[in-house]
Amino acid sequence: MFNYILRRLAYSIPILLGVNIITFVLFFMVNTPDDMARVHLGDKNVTEEQVEQWKHERGYDLPLFFNTDITETIFYQKSVPLFLFQFGNSDQGRNINHDISQRMWPSLALAVPTMIVGLLINISLALLLIFFRGTYLDTTGVVIAVMLMSISGMFYIIGGQFLMSKLWHLVPISGYAYSFDAWRFLILPIVIGVISGIGTGTRWYRSIFFEEINKDYVRTARAKGLSEFKVLFTHVLHNAMIPILTGVVVVIPTLFMGSLIMETFFAIPGLGSYTIDAIQAQDFAIVRSMVFLGSVLYIIGLILTDISYTWVDPRVRLS
Template sequence: MLAYIIRRLLFAVPILIGVNLITFALFFMVNTPEDMARAQLGAKQTTPEMIAAWKADHGYDKPLFFNGEAPGLSKISDTLFVEESLKLFVFDFGQSDSGRQISADIYERMWPSLQIALPTFVIALVTNIALALLIVLFRGSVLDTASMMVAVAIMSVSGLFYIIAGQLLFSKIWHWVPISGYEGGWDGLKFVVLPVVIGVFAGLGSGVRWYRSLFLEEINKDYVRTARAKGLSEIKVLFGHVLQNGLLPILTGVVVVIPTLFMGSLIMESFFGIPGLGSYTIDAINAQDFAIVKAMVFLGSVLYIVGLILTDISYTYFDPRVRLQ
């Protein structure tokens, strides 16, 4: 097991290097250090001297990938990509281009993200599985057909529509919850309810269809027919056998998502004014703050890789046929 984890972590290194390479290339294809300097300085008239000083202070005066003026290996090592990437691999996120500590911002903003992502994840998981089992119980009926039509309709509508419609209906017309904003503690519950409800509903269609397909694959297997032959009711067969044997594919989708819950939702947090990591990333992109962008992309990649490793490890505990070498 330990050798497998070490091997997977070593495989993750070239993946993270590739992600960083793409991030650097794409960002600097759109933004130049001069544009970044003007955005951060905020002055109406920025002189070349001011721009040069800002670039030197933040390390953007070095070549991006190749330093032709440096000797030997320094042509590669004395570049913006290598220096910044090495810091990321030791989780030294440094300061943002505006001068704030990125690690402190991440720690502060991950809690609002979790307050939305965690309830949405748990409620959606339970709701999707329960509805899928109910539909499978009435498979082939009018309820099954109607449910699939509704699920496809929910999937076909953009998530932005649900956000805008929810704000209009529940905030503007009925005044049940605030339209946006955030507060810490229990007082902030009123700001979290609507994003959670919208998040659960928006994912209802795809979630129910996927779990329904999963359970339908199990419903006609030999062990299910044996359970029916023993006189078990259809409900006991579904919840006692089909659900239990369907936990492995469910586990795949659950464990890999858990680490990424810290990253928040880009669109949801922006529309509802939640100061989480999602809105943090969007604000950094708008402000051309590359230090934050590269840190958030790297952190997201690390969390996703950790989720994949946890999924493989959890297989060994839930399926005795699987052994990690």
């Protein structure tokens, strides 16, 4: 197990390096340091001296990739510190590490309840449909799930804000509070996040359970006299944990990074809105840091998922 984790960590280094190179190349294919300087200076009559000064203060006056001294390149100075989680300052002068430490909590407060509640509801509904498979309830449930999948997430956001905030005045339409009152600002986006994912989640888990329900071990359990309820919740659910865990790992970066659309529409100061603002402001330092952080979290999620496989299925061994 320990050797396996070390190997996966070693594999992650070239992956992260590749992500950095791709992000770096794509960004500077669209924006040159001169373009970035003019955007941030925000003056149509900006002089070349001002542009050069802005670039020099932020280290953008160096060559991009190639130089006689590799350490004197933008790529080296902007990318190597990331592997030490030293994100430096944004192009606007803010400390990125401090911003992340502040903004991660609203993102977690929004994403964790949404994931947990959504997971429980989706699995429960999927098991219910499997329990009544082949009946009108199953058919109706699948049709409703497809209808929910077909509705854009923007509809849920705008409709929820209109009904709950503008029409009924139950919760604030947007904003956030760094106190116990934060729940008033989070309850609506959490509910919307759960409802908008019911269609996709229920159909996904139903397909997993439907595949398990026809296997030999299920027929053996029924032959031993176990009730259908116990077969589903004891055997089928347990043996379906591997694909469930695989689906959950995709959400792990979102737990920390936040929801880009949800945080933007509800003005929640999380890492999702932080990333959107950085893209709009063409702040390469923040964009690079967020992409790197998301890659690290995804790799960690994959490792944790592989390890958890050994807990839910003894047949899986990591060496």
